[in-house]
Amino acid sequence: MIITMAHGSGGAFTSELIDKIFVKEFDNETVKELEDCAVIPGSKKIAMTTDSFVVKPIEYPGGDIGRLCICGTVNDLLMRGAKAKYITCGFIIEEGANSETLKRIVHSMAETAKEAGVIIVAGDTKVIDGNGGIMINTAGVGFVEEGLDISSRNLTPGDLVILSGNLGDHHATILGSRMNITNSIKSDNAPLTDIVSNLLKEKINIHTMRDVTRGGLATVLTELSRSSRVDIKLEEDKIPVSNAVRDFCGLLGLDPLYMGNEGKCIIVVPKNEAGKALEVIRNSKYGENAVIIGEVKEMAEDKACVYIETEIGGKRILDVLQDEGLPRIC
Amino acid sequence: MIITMAHGSGGAFTSELIDKIFVKEFDNETVKELEDCAVIPGSKKIAMTTDSFVVKPIEYPGGDIGRLCICGTVNDLLMRGAKAKYITCGFIIEEGANSETLKRIVHSMAETAKEAGVIIVAGDTKVIDGNGGIMINTAGVGFVEEGLDISSRNLTPGDLVILSGNLGDHHATILGSRMNITNSIKSDNAPLTDIVSNLLKEKINIHTMRDVTRGGLATVLTELSRSSRVDIKLEEDKIPVSNAVRDFCGLLGLDPLYMGNEGKCIIVVPKNEAGKALEVIRNSKYGENAVIIGEVKEMAEDKACVYIETEIGGKRILDVLQDEGLPRIC
Incomplete structure (x- = not known):
């Protein structure tokens, strides 16, 4: 019909x-x-x-x-x-x-x-x-349970940032589909119910959570750093990207840090709870590839920022996505 | 920009x-x-x-x-x-x-x-x-307050049907705008907050309420009659339509009973509360033209219906809107 x-x-x-x-x-x-x-x-x-x-x-x-x-x-x-x-x-x-x-x-x-x-x-x-x-x-x-306060304003220096899995799959899937590229990449679209309910069940003291969608990890973390007025130091080599997505990005000059995802989130917890939180997430559906990717720091300058330490000890500051990204990605 | x-x-x-x-x-x-x-x-x-x-x-x-x-x-x-x-x-x-x-x-x-x-x-x-x-x-x-049960299933034979005001204004406005017709008709788009809160304040025993939008009064009442398995007898001459809308309908062959509205509702109450309900509605913002337009009856045949008694005592049965109505009216 x-x-x-x-x-x-x-x-x-x-x-x-x-x-x-x-x-x-x-x-x-x-x-x-x-x-x-x-x-x-x-x-x-x-x-x-x-x-x-x-x-x-x-x-x-x-x-x-x-x-x-x-x-x-x-x-x-x-x-x-x-x-x-x-x-x-x-x-x-x-x-x-x-x-x-x-x-x-x-x-x-x-x-x-x-x-x-x-x-x-x-x-x-x-x-x-x-x-x-x-x-x-x-x-x-x-x-929402009484007493629970998870918001973008709660990042605290010393907190660790956990990413629930690989970056870039949804973005690469949509772009690949439009370009009629055949490969093994699939969208990560998934509900994060199991990850979150397990963290709450284990009474992990979650400061902040955010799903990493349009704008990608760099945009999302920059927004959070500004809301909480803190810096976030990322360990670039820890950020998980599948080989297929890495190849796709290499080919097209894309940066996984700015690619949209639909089944990934960052979870920010106090340092002393990060080990347990990571274990809980890794044992949850859609969380098996979770890793600790960074740490919350005191704000060093006037403006909160997210940065990566370069090999020679300098800072590469990330910003929010500036251009149009991928239209109609979600 | x-x-x-x-x-x-x-x-x-x-x-x-x-x-x-x-x-x-x-x-x-x-x-x-x-x-x-x-x-x-x-x-x-x-x-x-x-x-x-x-x-x-x-x-x-x-x-x-x-x-x-x-x-x-x-x-x-x-x-x-x-x-x-x-x-x-x-x-x-x-x-x-x-x-x-x-x-x-x-x-x-x-x-x-x-x-x-x-x-x-x-x-x-x-x-x-x-x-x-x-x-x-x-x-x-x-x-919703505990104990309140207003639904399309509560129409009871003997109930009276109140319409909160004139029909057809929104539909005629949108159609007139598309045809570049200049007249005095304006959309009725309005929040019915005052009408409903006053009825609840006065503890009127409301059985059913429904806003009369896409599909018009005939469609809305037919749906309600089917949900409650009752008939509804309408008094056609009581249904309020402004002169401007009536002229517009005459010109274009439109039936106000099937025209969409965005600030009108029907309120169905037991007969003994209808007088008070009508007074409350008429004293509320956007309810000044309210009238009683019909009565809920036992279902006469196998299928619930809405009907108008013709001058010679026959029944004209209304149905839900069958064709496409006016696209993009809301």
Whole structure:
């Protein structure tokens, strides 16, 4: 079936799309109620986030926009120490999209939601003119335990910075797909639920967590250093990049430090807890390649920065991404 | 400033856009934290909803996509009896958009959020190729009082149906704008906060509320009748339509019963409370033209329906909208 403007009318065709594709896959009591708004159990302290996903192509090695949107929203909740609970999704579908493609995407969302332990409770569908593309906005709500304070303001000199795994896979996958390059690289899109829940279960004193998405590690760490007014010293040779991604970067002149990821995060903990934290992360799903990549330092100059020590003892200061990066990477 | 792909990179240009346009307008402590996820006070029972807005043109008589997206999401929360509290917004901006337009839209969102009593706590920005258009997804969270149960399943024979005001204004505005017709019609886009909070304050036993958006009154009431397995008898001559909209409809052969609105709702209450409810609504902002338009009846046939009694005593059965309606009306 080809999706037409009539599927965005709010009438009979919209109902058909909702029943046959969305409700069937997002099979839960709340979504079956078909209300415009879900009423669900709450919690004293909640976390709330949103992301729009406009990735092109919408299906790529290792994932698709459906898996991506659930992971992206779940990971943003997790990074504040929240237990991810509820997801809403808004579909913007370009006229001409094939309902079979939409079904695959929606099935992938449902599977990823199950893996991440979240329920899709409400949605919306709009159809616009275009060339059969699909964009998805997801918003998420999670519950935060009383007393937990994980934020970008908590970096403290002496803390160690753990990276949960290899850099660059998602970025290289999307770019490779657009260039029709065939290789072994797959997107890392994954929910970081297991890593975070295990760290919280072990009562690790997490100061800061952040998923390393658009803008890459350098941008994310620079933003954190500015928020906490500290410097971060990185050990460049510790930063894990797979051989396939390293080759791809070499070929195209890309820097893994500025490449987007969709299943990687940094976790910052006090030095005396770093060993245990690393062990917990390495024993968690999607955390097996975790390493300590740097240390938080007192701010040396007027402006907080992230730097790498050069071989002759100088500092190479990293900055946030300055140019356009890779459009429509997520 | 013209918005380019670089503003969607997640790097320095994205930061600039966020600081100069979004944070400045959505001036609150949570948004200033610039985290990927907001942590905010919760409640035992919450309501959650989402909508994407793709209306064209994005600015029209009486409103714009910014006012529309806040009203749409707030109203969906209110219709379940929730106190609307938090909003997230995801912007999908087409390359070539003018930042001055974006500023006006964002300012309008901020003003409407103030009017509706909600806080914008998190956001996201993506840039895609295109012709300078702007699409916005909003998601909302509200708090629901324990014991309150307002849903589409609660229509009971004998209940009366109140419509909060005139039909067709938003639909006629958007269509008129596209056809370059100059007249006095303005969109009704408005938050229904005052109506709902006054009804709850007066402890009116609301069975069902629903905003009358895409698909129009006939579609919305038919969906409700099916959810509750009841019939609804409408008094066609009671349904309020302004003279300007009536003329516009006559000219173009439109039926106000299928036209989209963005600041109107139906409220269904037991007969013995309808008089008081109507008085409360008429004394509330955006409710001054409210009228009782129909009554809930036992289901007469196998299938629930909405009908109008004809002059000779027959039944004209209304159905949900069958065709495409007006594309990109919201």
